Amino acid sequence: MNQVEKIIDEKIQGKALITQDKKENTKKLFIESYGCQMNMNDSEIVASILDKEGYNTTQILEEADLVLVNTCSIREKAETTVRNRLKKYNAVKKVNKNMKVGVLGCMAERLKEKFLEEEKIVDLVVGPDAYKDLPNLLEEVSEGRDAVNVILSKEETYGDIAPVRLNSNGVSAFVSITRGCDNMCTFCVVPFTRGRERSRDPKSILEEIQQMVDKNFKEITLLGQNVDSFLWYGGGLKKDFKKASEMAQATAVDFAQLLDMCATQFPKTRFRFSTSNPQDMSLDVIHQIAKHKNICKYVHLPVQSGSNSILKAMNRQHTREEYKTLIDNILEIVPEMAFSQDMIVGFCGETEQDHQDTLELMEYVKYDYGFMFAYSERPGTLAGKKMEDDVPNEVKKRRLQEVIDLQRKHGLYRTQQHLGKIEEVLIEGTSKKNPNEWKGRNTQNIVVVFPKEHYKLGDFVNVKINDCTSGTLKGVAVEYSDNN
Structure with missing residues (x-):
């Protein structure tokens, strides 16, 4: 449930994506996405790749030559939904014999054997770093073979592919700046499904933003599992930065510098970013927000729990005290800053005192809004392997309700501060x-x-x-x- 991965907008789940038709394209692609904004963005990249292979998008499942579902491994609900959708696709497949079905994204990586061999419900399985391989994989499928590529890459950032904007309001667009994650939170499957962290070349980011501005988009959100740790030093994994040459290290671009470049080059464009991680959030970034009117005064700063013992069990690299200090420092630089949270209640071993610590932290910050969940064990995570999910369901439910009620109270308190302005x-x-x-x-x-x-x-x-x-x-x- 890490960062951007978990900000799941229920309104856009499972919507078939639509792009502008090209007359010369003869095949039809039906593509649905579940999960986070990164997944929605990845579907735009896939549509762009397949557009060049002769596919127009359709919202009518029955007429599709190729059906793709972009999946999420974060919540059980998303996985159950995807499984049900695959059953529906296969019912249609019995009628439309030529239709091919593929699974993309995070679940693909985790469940490849299940999908292809045990359940035989799909023709191809493509992990988040292998979308450029789709044309080859489709060729394999057309020759009657199953096709799989779930290899996680050290380099792939899709910086050279301009995503096709799908189902957009025409005003706001998302631009991915990093892929993968290095934070091994014990509840989270992202490092295993999306690989280690790497950043895109700032030049390709600025070019993509320019394309968006030329199309009249007014607001850009810079996306990453963990945008604060953006670091471009010529390519490669974030963790290998210390092995880079002195020149590469000296000319590296970090997130605060990237924000400055974006806001300066596009003064009439509004910028947001998601998601931040408390231990990587640098005050340099906050100074850039203070400096530029066109960078929004809002930070999504997941905390996950207000208890130090739970934060330690989650392998979060911050304490409650450090988090509070960070909030204080941010407000000193940008007093009107708004904050939102991610909160997991009922994590392994959470006591009533741990829960009270969470409520106390919420009282301290008074978040503008939040994304709150009861813990559910995800296979493949460290917590899933090594910790007992020992908080009873009814206790989780009650704690979650208390967190939601308190958030609602704080939300109202925050919106009231805007009255008359x-x-x-x-x-x-x-x-x-x-x-x-x-x-x-x-x-x-x-x-x-x-x-x-x-x-x-x-x-x-x-x-x-x-x-x-x-x-x-x-x-x-x-x-x-x-x-x-």
Whole structure:
């Protein structure tokens, strides 16, 4: 459940991705994604690779020549959903004999034998670093052989592939800057499914952002399992940096420098990033946020637990005291900074006192919002192999409810701080509840809704906030902001 991997937006799970059709493409690709934003971004890369192989996307499963499901190993629910989808694909396959089915992503890496040999439910299995091999793998499949490539790479960052933007609101885009993770949190399967950490060449990142800006995207989120530890020194794994030449080390680009480059080169583009890791979060990054108006005043800073003994059991490289100090230091540099959390309750060995420590930490920070889960053991993780999942389910449920209730209270406290203020909002779409209202987000990443009037999608608008719930601000547009 590490970082960006776990920020799972339920609204976009399992949506078939749609790209612009090309007349010359004759084959149809049906691709669904489950899991985190990194997975959604990977599906865009896959669509881009297959576009060159003659595939247009379709939302009609029955007419597809190739069906791909991009999977997630983080939560049991995602795995169960994917298994059910595979059953559905196979029912269609009985009618459409030529249809091929493939599994991509994190589950592919973990369950390759099961899918191909034991259950015989798919034709190809492709891990997160092997998408460029898809054309060869499809050739294997067309000749009647199963095809597998789940080799994790030290180099692959897909820096040379411009993702096809799918199901986008046309305003916000995601750009992956790192792949893999070096933090061996005991509850997390990511280092095993996505490999060790490596960063993309800043030049390719800036080129991709330029393409997005040229297409009129107004907001870019820089993505990685752990963006703070971005480090480009000419290629290779983060852990091998100390073996690099003196010149490579001296000219390396870290995350704070990358942020500075992005914000400086694209002053009219708003930047966000996700996900941060407390032990890697450098105050240099916070100084860049303070320096640039176009870097949002919001940090997703997963803590996972407020108890030192649980943090140690999770192999988190920080204590509760260090985390609190980090929060204090950030607020000293950027007083209006908003924070969100990831929290796992009921981890192996968690006592009532550990749980109280978590609630106390939440009281200390008063997060704007959070992503909260009861611990569920994932096969292949260190905790799964070596620790007993010993907190009873009803205890997990109660603790989770207490964490959610407290978060709701803090969410309302935080949104109330915005009442009466005028804040810049980027219009991202129509409000779900009212077709006559726009919705967008302010710099703190809080959703703001207001009457449409003459404003349009993609405008930066100053909005006076006059009402709120625990998760949404309501207001009235005053004028265009000076960022248009």
